[in-house]
Amino acid sequence: MKKLINTPDDLLRDALQGVEAAHGDRFRVSYDPAYVVRADAPVQGKVGLVSGGGSGHEPMHGGFVGPGMLDAACPGEVFTSPTPDQMQAATQAVDGGAGVLHIVKNYTGDVMNFDMAADLTRADGVEVEAVVTNDDVAVQDSLYTAGRRGVGITVVLEKIAGGAAEDRRSLQDVAELARRVNANGRSMGMALTPCITPASGNPSFELTEDEVEIGIGIHGEPGRFREKIGPASQIAERLMTPIIEDLPFSSGDRVLAFVNGMGGTPLIELYIMYNEVAKIASAHGLTIERNLIGNYITSLEMAGCSITLLKLDDEMVRYWDAPVNTPGLRWGV
């Protein structure tokens, strides 16, 4: 294992110190319990947005803390959910009197820890709502599993809900909009290579030189199936077909298309994938009104990509376009 770390045990603390050194003007960083909060929190009268999850997916979530997006993010150890005391402290730090929305990706650990945190925070008298993202169509049998995983739509949802919260919409409105974004979003990912968690030092699965894994999660989980690698056009088809069939997206729909790199993919390959995605969308009569291309929800050094489509409405477009000023996403400022 070759990584730019000091020791696996100190990884989270070292990374947070780096974040504080780089962005101390816009963030406050708490180390015990660990969370990152925007410097001007709590913003009075604004719904607070708190997300969190295992580390290793940067820039999600810490890189999305700032005006127009999240108020706080709680990082866990690599690929491990953060703990209720972190979420409780972060929730209190962002409570400006209008309530707090927890944005939770559907993983067993994340859901249980955020549940415990919501119980604790409500006992403190803070109004808390939670929205759980579960957009991964690779999980076919959601009845006999822990359910579909929360992946790419989480980034889009945090931006849109962040815009609505900045517009001083109520907790109920922001939560309802967030749930609508999740309900209208679908994603699927693929890997060219596995990733190596610093604690284990070993690849999360094995792929031969000419194989790809289709339907992976963001924690190095193996996917639906593996096959010999084909051209980008074929890989795009493998991901887009289940996404389009699942919602289903139909001719005339306005969509946001998000091509995301898993951490180790050059941007040039992501643009090649975007070109294929745009062709397939057009062939299905979908109009891509907004797009996002880059490494936003990653899986350490994994090479590969995921595709997310969101069926848009006017309110979503308005809050997607609203100003955002975070290390990970910035426009309109």
Next chain:
Amino acid sequence: MTRFAASMAEHREELVQLDTAIGDGDHGTNMDRGMRKALEKLGAAEQADAGAVLKTVAMALISSVGGAAGPLYGTLLLQMGTALEGKDDVDLETYTAAWRKGVEGVQARGKAEPRDKTMVDALLPALQALERAPDLDSGLQDAASAAERGMLDTIPLIARKGRASYLGERSKDHQDPGATSTYYLCQTAAETLAS
């Protein structure tokens, strides 16, 4: 608890390997980190009774393990600790009642049923063994053996809860890491009483 911490440190790599096969490879690391934190907390303050010890360990696990194992082991020990609070002498009846509370807490938090390939598959057989036992000594021994059988019985199962459930058929022929750490907990309890 000192012995369980030692057991988690000793079996850290084994749990990591089991978890890498069907999960995300962090179970051993997380439990080892959590139990080291728990020992720190136990050393820092005088503990009134077994219930207080378990509650202290539970809170340390909840705030340091993360993942699913933190809330689940935290809930198990918190429920057991509450049931054992103020009890200086723990006999078979009180221990079994506490274990039952703990298992119910885990099932309420994690919503797992038997044969979902989770720690419940070791916890429930251990409870049944305690319920049949004549005294605490043999009860803890039988519970450890039952948890071990439960752990081994997870090997052919298809996971229906937790991260392994995403693998479907591919989760077969692997032993569940959560059931494995639960067996080590039962084994530690039996060894501690025997010594």
